[in-house]
Amino acid sequence: MLIRAIEEADRIVVGRLVLELWGAHTAVAHGEVFFPASLPGFLVEQQDQVVGLLTYAAADGRLEIVTIDALRRGRGVGSSLVEAAVHRARQLGCSRVRLTTTNDNLDALRFYQRRGFRLAALRPDAVREARRLKPEIPSVGDYGIPMTDELDLERWVGPR
Numbered sequence: 001m002l003i004r005a006i007e008e009a010d011r012i013v014v015g016r017l018v019l020e021l022w023g024a025h026t027a028v029a030h031g032e033v034f035f036p037a038s039l040p041g042f043l044v045e046q047q048d049q050v051v052g053l054l055t056y057a058a059a060d061g062r063l064e065i066v067t068i069d070a071l072r073r074g075r076g077v078g079s080s081l082v083e084a085a086v087h088r089a090r091q092l093g094c095s096r097v098r099l100t101t102t103n104d105n106l107d108a109l110r111f112y113q114r115r116g117f118r119l120a121a122l123r124p125d126a127v128r129e130a131r132r133l134k135p136e137i138p139s140v141g142d143y144g145i146p147m148t149d150e151l152d153l154e155r156w157v158g159p160r
């Protein structure tokens with residue numbers, strides 16, 4: 001398994017993956033619209049196949065994970081992407097890594113908390129607002145749970 005930074009030559013592949021995995025070219029979190037295919041990030045490859053993708057935006061001492069996807073789950077792809085993001089955050093002088101998920105994403109909530117992230121904010125009904133910006137967001141998410149609320153998780157990565 002090889003993990004590497006996204007390069008300009010990867011943009012078309014990344015754009016196609018984002019559309020396939022996220023149902024649109026955009027991602028919405030805390031009222032902000034992102035275009036993941038134009039962001040920096042990391043790809044995980046195995047035998048010339050992309051098996052993982054993470055995109056991020058860094059600002060104000062914080063690295064925000066905008067998208068993270070393991071195309072093959074439970075094999076360490078997601079963990080290696082998180083560790084790459086943490087490493088990059090430190091290189092950029094960021095003290096925190098943040099991400100936003102939705103109330104239905106129980107697998108992600110478990111995954112992040114097992115990797116040092118703490119719950120930082122709950123925005124009840126924020127997905128209703130996000131749907132105005134991205135109508136492709138489904139009304140029902142994982143496990144048949146109505147997708148309604150946003151949750152932020154944060155991991156401190158600065159000097160202790």
Ligand SMILES: CC(C)(COP(=O)(O)OP(=O)(O)OC[C@H]1O[C@@H](n2cnc3c(N)ncnc32)[C@H](O)[C@@H]1OP(=O)(O)O)[C@@H](O)C(=O)NCCC(=O)NCCS
Nearest residue numbers: 068069070072073074075076077078079100101108111114
């Ligand atoms: C969340 C997500 C990125 C996690 O990725 P993943 O590659 O499945 O994660 P990992 O394989 O690193 O870890 C998952 C579990 O598999 C285990 N695992 C890791 N490598 C393994 C291996 N080689 N063999 C067996 N199990 C393994 C890990 O220990 C982990 O369990 P733990 O949490 O109890 O420690 C993935 O579920 C995903 O793509 N979800 C859909 C998109 C999404 O919801 N993204 C988040 C939006 S905020």
